[in-house]
Amino acid sequence: MSERASRIHCRIDRPDFSLDIDIGWDERVAVVFGPSGAGKSTLFEIVLGLERCANAHVRIGGATFDDPDAGLHLPTEHRDLGWVPQFPTLFPHLNVAENLDFGRTRAAGRDPAARGRAIEVLEIGGLLDRTVDQLSGGEAQRVAIARALASGPRALLLDEPLAALDLPLRARVLPYLMRVRDQLDLPILYITHDPDEAQLIGEIVVVLDGGRVAATGAPRDVLWSRAVLPLSEALGIENVFEGGVRREHGSPSFVSNAGLRLVLPASLDSDASVRIGLRAEDVVLAADRPGKISARNVLESRVVACDDRDGDVYVTLDAGEKLVAKVTAAAAAQLALAPGSTVYAIVKAQALRRLG
Amino acid sequence: MNGDLSALPGIVALTLGVGAVATAAMLAPAVALGFCLARGEFRGKALVQALVAVPMVLPPVAVGFALLVLLGRNGPLAFIWNSLGIDLVFSWWAAAIAAAVVGFPLLTRACEQAFGEVDERFEQVARSLGLGPMRSFFSVTLPLAKRGVLYGSVLAFTRALGEFGATALVAGIIPGRTETLALGIYSRVQLGDERGALALCAASFAIALAAMLVAEGWLRRSRP
Numbered sequence: 001m002s003e004r005a006s007r008i009h010c011r012i013d014r015p016d017f018s019l020d021i022d023i024g025w026d027e028r029v030a031v032v033f034g035p036s037g038a039g040k041s042t043l044f045e046i047v048l049g050l051e052r053c054a055n056a057h058v059r060i061g062g063a064t065f066d067d068p069d070a071g072l073h074l075p076t077e078h079r080d081l082g083w084v085p086q087f088p089t090l091f092p093h094l095n096v097a098e099n100l101d102f103g104r105t106r107a108a109g110r111d112p113a114a115r116g117r118a119i120e121v122l123e124i125g126g127l128l129d130r131t132v133d134q135l136s137g138g139e140a141q142r143v144a145i146a147r148a149l150a151s152g153p154r155a156l157l158l159d160e161p162l163a164a165l166d167l168p169l170r171a172r173v174l175p176y177l178m179r180v181r182d183q184l185d186l187p188i189l190y191i192t193h194d195p196d197e198a199q200l201i202g203e204i205v206v207v208l209d210g211g212r213v214a215a216t217g218a219p220r221d222v223l224w225s226r227a228v229l230p231l232s233e234a235l236g237i238e239n240v241f242e243g244g245v246r247r248e249h250g251s252p253s254f255v256s257n258a259g260l261r262l263v264l265p266a267s268l269d270s271d272a273s274v275r276i277g278l279r280a281e282d283v284v285l286a287a288d289r290p291g292k293i294s295a296r297n298v299l300e301s302r303v304v305a306c307d308d309r310d311g312d313v314y315v316t317l318d319a320g321e322k323l324v325a326k327v328t329a330a331a332a333a334q335l336a337l338a339p340g341s342t343v344y345a346i347v348k349a350q351a352l353r354r355l356g
Numbered sequence: 357m358n359g360d361l362s363a364l365p366g367i368v369a370l371t372l373g374v375g376a377v378a379t380a381a382m383l384a385p386a387v388a389l390g391f392c393l394a395r396g397e398f399r400g401k402a403l404v405q406a407l408v409a410v411p412m413v414l415p416p417v418a419v420g421f422a423l424l425v426l427l428g429r430n431g432p433l434a435f436i437w438n439s440l441g442i443d444l445v446f447s448w449w450a451a452a453i454a455a456a457v458v459g460f461p462l463l464t465r466a467c468e469q470a471f472g473e474v475d476e477r478f479e480q481v482a483r484s485l486g487l488g489p490m491r492s493f494f495s496v497t498l499p500l501a502k503r504g505v506l507y508g509s510v511l512a513f514t515r516a517l518g519e520f521g522a523t524a525l526v527a528g529i530i531p532g533r534t535e536t537l538a539l540g541i542y543s544r545v546q547l548g549d550e551r552g553a554l555a556l557c558a559a560s561f562a563i564a565l566a567a568m569l570v571a572e573g574w575l576r577r578s579r580p
Contacts, residue, residue: 050480076483077492083484089477093499102495106486151485 003059006030006187010046010056012211019043019211028061029181029188031202031219033195035231038208040191041086044159047189048083049076060155061187080106082153082186086160088140090132096143097128103151111152118149121179138169142176149180155187156180162197177201193236195223207231228355238280238314238324240355245270254352260321263296265349275355280314282351283325286344287335297347299323306337313337319345361555363531363540368559371536374448375516378455379509382463386512387505390467391497395476412461416521423454423526451527451534455516462515466508470501503575510571514564537563 004024012019019039032040045051047058049065056073058066060081065074090099100115107114119125122142127135135143141161148156161177162170174197181188181201190201198205199219207215207228214231215222222228243256245264252269254262254276262276290298301317313332317323323345327337335343393405411419425431427444437444444450474497482492498505520538527534529543537560544553 048484076480077486077488080486081484083481085477085481089481091478091496102482103485
């Protein structure tokens with residue numbers, strides 16, 4: 001077998017945690033995908049040399065960092081990696097420009113133009129004089145990515161760069177990530193637990209679960225595959241329905257085996273039996289039946305249970321089939337949700353996705 | 357000489373000098389040890405922590421006696437002092453050493469706590485950007501812990517100003533040479549010079565208040 005451009009091989013056995021991974025790839029942009037606790041961040045710490053793993057073999061984009069046979073274990077500062085940790089860890093005692101300058105010694109040796117290019121690609125020229133606490137969440141994340149790029153790295157490691165942002169902010173930062181991916185010829189390793197992000201960013205996806213590789217391959221082959229299906233709930237797809245597609249009045253609709261009927265977007269038309277996934281946060285609840293509304297699916301449902309988890313309420317409904325909705329505690333209180341009460345569950349056709 | 361205040365400026369200057377030298381001398385070791393205790397996981401860490409704290413809870417007189425033995429002409433380290441030709445006991449330096457030893461636990465504890473509050477992620481990011489452990493410490497960890505370290509320094513400094521028991525034993529109460537404010541108050545009370553003692557008390561109070569105000573100001577200004 002010829003050598004892959006990138007390879008991560010390591011094994012950690014601890015009472016509380018185990019990781020057993022051997023993956024190799026040639027693609028430039030790889031996504032590591034899986035639920036929290038799957039070992040994604042530990043994988044990054046091994047690649048960075050922060051987590052001691054005696055048997056680790058790490059090569060990214062043709063550069064070998066760890067090779068137990070050769071007795072090679074490069075210290076973190078000599079790996080020339082651009083790392084964007086999960087929370088924007090901008091240095092709070094420095095302003096934006098000083099944060100960018102942090103990797104200047106390395107950049108001077110490797111790529112003196114890196115700083116200017118990072119500022120340009122992430123459009124942070126107007127933020128340079130700001131202090132870190134004057135930045136919005138999206139700006140801070142852009143600066144964190146620029147700081148990693150400004151050090152002239154040989155590869156970029158992004159750890160859930162959008163996870164700390166709310167949905168509208170994600171949509172604003174994502175185009176910058178796409179620019180980084182497309183305009184810079186840099187190997188990228190990208191961690192996410194969001195299947196949409198994985199599909200959009202990755203050329204290859206590695207699915208991690210419980211410290212092991214559950215699947216590897218092109219995003220469209222791996223995401224929504226049977227290997228990933230058991231992870232659906234952990235990935236935020238609380239509702240999975242099995243059934244078939246029928247065509248009524250020209251538009252496709254899905255009928256689950258238990259009889260739940262859902263109007264599908266035209267893109268999900270199919271002849272075969274299908275699995276349909278729906279995130280709990282994409283279900284809207286209303287106390288009264290809504291009038292004219294764009295959402296295609298309004299399901300009269302009975303509340304079975306309400307579970308308060310960290311300020312969010314997971315409402316289990318009987319809508320002909322079990323359906324889970326996630327609402328804020330304030331919304332649950334306003335609607336006086338309680339077992340036995342009747343609500344209308346509203347589901348946009350566009351929120352439905354096909355699994356498996 | 358009852359109520360004679362002419363010695364006051366000299367005593368204040370001497371006290372501040374002893375405190376400053378003591379604090380400066382213990383700063384680097386306390387920062388290093390505090391960082392090791394905050395970040396390191398090693399066998400015997402609890403023992404080291406306990407040993408560091410001991411001078412704080414021992415009777416200062418016991419610390420003073422131990423120093424007297426160690427620094428003395430007949431002690432186990434006498435060969436050092438003799439070869440260097442210096443006599444530390446009952447000198448200004450003995451007062452500074454006593455103050456440093458008694459203040460060291462305070463400063464080390466403050467440093468340990470300050471470093472413990474710095475998220476290790478910052479150091480890891482600095483390392484990932486190409487900085488070695490030392491540079492990452494001086495450009496990230498120490499600036500982020502600055503507040504706690506400065507506060508600890510002021511605490512140790514004020515503790516040094518008030519040091520009595522250890523200093524009295526190892527440095528004596530020699531006017532103009534080792535007589536700090538605390539020692540001066542004691543000797544004046546012994547001599548029945550209540551006005552003089554009161555004046556030194558007032559000076560102590562003013563210095564302590566000023567130091568704490570400076571420290572609180574630092575805390576407030578550098579609060580993120």
